[in-house]
Amino acid sequence: MTLPLLGPVSLTGFQHIWWFVLFLVVVAGLVGFYLVVQRSRRRRLQQFANTELLDSVSSKRPSKWRHIPAALLAISLLLCTIALAGPTHDQRLPRNRAVVMLAIDVSQSMRATDVEPNRLAAAQEASKQFVDELTPGINLGVIAYAGTATVLVSPTTNRDASRRAIDNLQVADRTATGEAIFTALSSISTVAAVIGGGDEPPPARIVLFSDGKETAPSNPDNPKGAFTAARTAKDQGVPISTISFGTPNGSVEVNGERVPVPVDSEMMEKVAQLSDGESYTASNIAELNKVYSTLQDQIGYETVRGEATTGWLRLGALVAALAALASLLINRRLPL
Structure with a gap:
């Protein structure tokens, strides 16, 4: 009170x-x-x-x-x-040393129009709002992944760089979820070594955004698979918050034919579970904004004991x- x-x-x-x-x-x-x-x-x-x-x-x-x-x-x-x-009482304070890696799936299935105007465009709009509302002191990095994972922005407090990277996302073939996680962990380790400001590494989180399961490799328990990467994230103390985005009715056109690409939440839920993180689902942009708002509240603030x-x-x-x-x-x- x-x-x-x-x-x-x-x-x-x-x-x-x-x-x-x-x-x-x-x-x-x-x-x-x-x-x-x-x-x-x-x-x-x-x-x-x-x-x-x-x-x-x-x-x-x-x-x-x-x-x-x-x-x-x-x-x-x-x-x-x-x-x-x-x-004493609980104080809710904004984080200043935390590192967050936002990994966005840009595989071909993200072209599906079951979410207007399509999954990728909706993801871009909601992700930019998440970037704008995230606590200013947090170091945010952006990764795009399909068949490979690319660090578009290394962890930084420069939100303009993150917005530009999200605006320029382009679709590609396949989905290498495990590689995206390993790439995020590598970026977190690099920035943690230079941030300083404490006896322990800064708290870190991976926000993994996708609409389906991993396709490269086909077995998520492979050395570079999603489940292996999730276990590594847990060992390094980096929880993964997964967001499954889309509906069961999604489809894309391939060589003049409509190919179903229903959202697959099962793998994303397992990734979150293996890393001690949380899993979320969203079937439209309103639900996605709500998920991002929840994550912003969890990631951007910490509760400490105050006098x-x-x-x-x-x-x-x-x-x-x-x-x-x-x-x-x-x-x-x-x-x-």
Whole structure:
């Protein structure tokens, strides 16, 4: 929870839990002492005063509202106790050292018009939107793959280069998914060696976009196959997010004949599973934009534990001020 001017005041963990326990006992002791004093005062009054005469002289008994300042003061002490215990909260921060490789399938099946105007054109439009919305500090690279894989843009924060590369995609024969993954891993290793800024390599991700299964090689478990590459990605700590794009009704014209090219999600799902990544499907550009938006949110930000002491201190000070004000208005004196 975040309050205006107060900042985060969540209770998701403490850095100094023993301080919290200690001061909580102190606050509880003060509250108990206040209750004992009030009861003792009432007993002395009943012991030494003539209640019938007191009722005739005093027109009304003390109001129960007189306890509000003390209650507010106790709450203020509790809030300050929480602050001293070092509360923390989750902070969502943009990544600055991450590396993302966007590998786009440009095989002949991407000419299918089951997605208007065709699969490749729709992929280009959605991919450029993904590039524009990705966190600026992320190093993004672009790979086009068909029978071979080509690095069009090495990982960089220059989004114009990535957009131009996506605009210039051209279809080619066959689909070498495994080679695309190995090429992406090589680019990630190269840029990780020069980024620096930490004791560990920067976090990396491969976004693999395709409409069908691998055709070169025919066996994905071959040394250069997709499944072998996915296992290598897992070993290197690089998850693969796969996007299967298209419908079962896709077809392309080859030598004057219509050849069915239905989307095949099975291989892409297995690639994601083997690499500890996630698999997504999209049958139109609206669904594709939604997938890319989800990936942008996952890739572009990280959740870290942050300090939340300031918000609790401010809240405690505010309640203490309210206690003083209530005491002046109700009891005509400060709650001391």
